[in-house]
Amino acid sequence: MLLIYLDESGINYQKKDKFYVDGPYILWCGILVEESKYFHLERLYCELAKQIGIKDREVVEAHGTDIWAQKGNFTSLSKSNASKYFAELFQLLQKLDIKIVVGLNRKRAYPHWNKEQKKEKSNARYALLHGLEYRLSQLNETGIIISDNGDNIIDDLLFQRTRWRFNPGAKKKGLKKSAYEFESKSCFLLDRVHFMDSKKSFFLQIADQVTFVTNRVLTYCNLLYSPHPILKADKAKVPISAQVFAYCRTNILLAHFDESQNDVLFTDLALQDYDDRINYLPRIPDIFPF
Numbered sequence: 001m002l003l004i005y006l007d008e009s010g011i012n013y014q015k016k017d018k019f020y021v022d023g024p025y026i027l028w029c030g031i032l033v034e035e036s037k038y039f040h041l042e043r044l045y046c047e048l049a050k051q052i053g054i055k056d057r058e059v060v061e062a063h064g065t066d067i068w069a070q071k072g073n074f075t076s077l078s079k080s081n082a083s084k085y086f087a088e089l090f091q092l093l094q095k096l097d098i099k100i101v102v103g104l105n106r107k108r109a110y111p112h113w114n115k116e117q118k119k120e121k122s123n124a125r126y127a128l129l130h131g132l133e134y135r136l137s138q139l140n141e142t143g144i145i146i147s148d149n150g151d152n153i154i155d156d157l158l159f160q161r162t163r164w165r166f167n168p169g170a171k172k173k174g175l176k177k178s179a180y181e182f183e184s185k186s187c188f189l190l191d192r193v194h195f196m197d198s199k200k201s202f203f204l205q206i207a208d209q210v211t212f213v214t215n216r217v218l219t220y221c222n223l224l225y226s227p228h229p230i231l232k233a234d235k236a237k238v239p240i241s242a243q244v245f246a247y248c249r250t251n252i253l254l255a256h257f258d259e260s261q262n263d264v265l266f267t268d269l270a271l272q273d274y275d276d277r278i279n280y281l282p283r284i285p286d287i288f289p290f
Contacts, residue, residue, distance in 0.1 A: 001190070002143040003038065004030045004132060006154070007198075007207040009215040011121060013111045017230040020107055023219040026121055028103040028128040028154070029211035032135065032143065033203060037096050044092055045202055052077055052085050061198060062205045064212025068239050086213055086239040089206070090248045100252045101135050102214060103128025123257040125154045129161060129186065130178070130264035131255030136188035144190050148198040155193040161186040179263040213239050214252070 007029055012022035033041060052067065052074060054060045060073045067074050067082055074082070093100070105124035109116035136143050147154065163170045164185050177184045198204040216238050223233035249269040258265050 002032045002034055002136065002139070002141050003203070004032050004143045004145045005201070005203040005207040006030050006128075006145060006147040006151075007204060007211045008124075008151075009211040010107070013107065013109060013113075013117055015111060019228060019231050023215050024107050024222050025215065025218050026105045026107060026124040027211055027215050027218075028124045029207060029214060030101045030128060030132055030145070031093070031203070031207050031210055032099040032101070032132075032139075034141075037098070041092075041096055041098070041206075042202060044096075045089075045206060048085070048088055048092065049202070051088075052081070057202060057205075058199055062209065064209035064239075067209070068212070068216075083239055083241075086209070087241065087244045089209060090213070090240055090244050093206075093210070094248045094251060098251065099135055099139070100210060100214075101128060101131040102211075102252065102254050103131060104218075104254050104256045106256075122153060122157070123259075125151075125157055127255040127257045127264050129154070129157055129189070130183065130257075131253050131266065133186055133188055134255070134266060135253055142188045142190050145193045146201070146204065147193050147195055148204055149195045151193070151195075158186070158189060158193055160184075162189060177262075178257075179261060183264070217245055 008027060009029070010020070010023045010026045012020070014021050049057070049062060052062070053076070054062055054073075064086075066072045067077065067085065070077050070079065070082065077085075103124045104127060105120045107120060109120055132143060132145075145154075145158065159170075161184060196204070198208065217240075220233050220235065220238050223231055252269045254267040254269065256265050256267070257263075
């Protein structure tokens with residue numbers, strides 16, 4: 001059984017210079033931690049966290065945005081050391097073969113379109129659950145989801161996907177289905193979502209950092225291949241190098257709910273063959289030109 005730690009990024013819809021300040025994508029990201037690797041990741045990450053001044057994890061919560069922006073408890077951290085930290089983190093995850101699944105949705109709603117924003121966020125969560133099922137099936141494993149306090153929507157989505165197993169007579173309110181019936185029935189995700197305070201979980205904080213970095217990578221690619229009238233792709237805003245991401249991409253699966261097909265599509269970054277017809281995903285070359 002795997003423990004799946006979730007976090008999100010890109011949920012702010014405010015704009016500046018005709019561009020979403022939080023990036024053009026909504027991401028719900030899960031890191032899949034095998035029981036046999038739990039203590040290895042915990043011990044090694046504790047050592048890594050010490051390098052950026054984290055000694056008491058209940059006092060200092062390591063948010064990716066704060067580390068990279070050198071805010072709060074990280075004001076004394078240099079930009080080069082912040083970059084080195086993220087590179088070490090991704091190298092560590094790859095060393096331990098930690099799989100990463102990302103539910104992705106391209107933002108199209110305006111800042112005041114609350115209904116559309118809710119729909120896009122729900123699509124990203126739904127795609128994530130599809131992606132987790134797909135990856136767990138590949139690994140011949142089951143998994144339990146652990147999330148920061150408060151995301152009841154993903155818990156409701158999971159309930160609708162699993163009620164066929166333990167409560168088939170439950171009301172189908174809000175049921176979201178893909179084009180294929182059995183794609184919407186979860187086999188490998190167990191129980192309900194387990195909530196906890198991210199301050200007390202290094203693994204939730206790691207999920208936060210992975211999601212933050214992935215968002216920055218996708219934003220860079222979006223600006224690189226979809227020119228913006230004001231903003232330019234800036235490699236200085238990406239926390240890890242092209243080489244580090246190229247090494248780690250083999251463990252990343254992107255999932256997206258395509259409304260035109262009413263189905264979730266997968267992009268395995270290890271095998272990606274870019275198709276110009278795919279308009280929800282930026283082109284991600286093998287090695288970024290930076």
